[in-house]
Amino acid sequence: DQQVKQNSPSLSVQEGRISILNCDYTNSMFDYFLWYKKYPAEGPTFLISISSIKDKNEDGRFTVFLNKSAKHLSLHIVPSQPGDSAVYFCAAARGVGNDMRFGAGTRLTVKP
Amino acid sequence: DGGITQSPKYLFRKEGQNVTLSCEQNLNHDAMYWYRQDPGQGLRLIYYSQIVNDFQKGDIAEGYSVSREKKESFPLTVTSAQKNPTAFYLCASSIRGANEQFFGPGTRLTVL
Numbered sequence: 549d550q551q552v553k554q555n556s557p558s559l560s561v562q563e564g565r566i567s568i569l570n571c572d573y574t575n576s577m578f579d580y581f582l583w584y585k586k587y588p589a590e591g592p593t594f595l596i597s598i599s600s601i602k603d604k605n606e607d608g609r610f611t612v613f614l615n616k617s618a619k620h621l622s623l624h625i626v627p628s629q630p631g632d633s634a635v636y637f638c639a640a641a642r643g644v645g646n647d648m649r650f651g652a653g654t655r656l657t658v659k660p
Numbered sequence: 661d662g663g664i665t666q667s668p669k670y671l672f673r674k675e676g677q678n679v680t681l682s683c684e685q686n687l688n689h690d691a692m693y694w695y696r697q698d699p700g701q702g703l704r705l706i707y708y709s710q711i712v713n714d715f716q717k718g719d720i721a722e723g724y725s726v727s728r729e730k731k732e733s734f735p736l737t738v739t740s741a742q743k744n745p746t747a748f749y750l751c752a753s754s755i756r757g758a759n760e761q762f763f764g765p766g767t768r769l770t771v772l
Binding site: 550552554557580582584589590591592593594597637639641644646647648649650651652653 | 664666669693695700701702703704705708718750751752757758759760761762763764765766
């Protein structure tokens with residue numbers, strides 16, 4: 549039962565353009581969402597998060613948008629850089645400090 | 661230099677043998693987690709512990725066991741009862757009550 553879904557296994561964009569990674573969830577009890585970035589042979593690293601009381605959170609080139617009615621969130625990277633090439637995981641949790649559910653990940657490739 | 665260490669990076673075992681994966685953190689985090697990653701799937705929670713001497717099953721605990729005798733250590737034993745043990749195993753930790761988790765580099769277990 550996949551409660552968090554990332555339907556695009558891969559995405560390729562040109563350097564300098566916008567990357568948009570999408571994530572859908574089914575459990576309406578989720579109220580905290582995170583994005584993690586993972587390079588090969590390394591563990592995921594936390595990138596950005598958003599709680600359900602907001603619909604947007606920005607950190608430098610990274611912005612996460614949350615649409616609660618659609619149970620959808622997206623991560624925008626502007627401008628994309630080759631160093632952004634990695635697998636991005638979306639995660640969701642109920643409340644604070646509870647176990648999270650992860651999506652399957654989207655592999656982003658940014659071409660120079 | 662604070663962080664999470666997992667050893668070894670690669671592990672090979674014969675079918676029917678139990679194997680223990682190490683996870684140590686010096687971040688002074690109360691909570692620790694074990695995940696399993698398979699190709700095309702997100703991270704799935706095996707076990708988690710919010711405090712020393714206490715732990716809870718995650719979504720796929722069957723065939724695994726853990727202990728939490730020290731705050732900084734959370735070893736995972738993959739028993740012979742686990743039907744498909746070959747996978748990439750990730751350990752994580754967090755401040756108790758926080759959602760952001762810090763991950764180790766992972767251990768790739770191959771059962772021959």
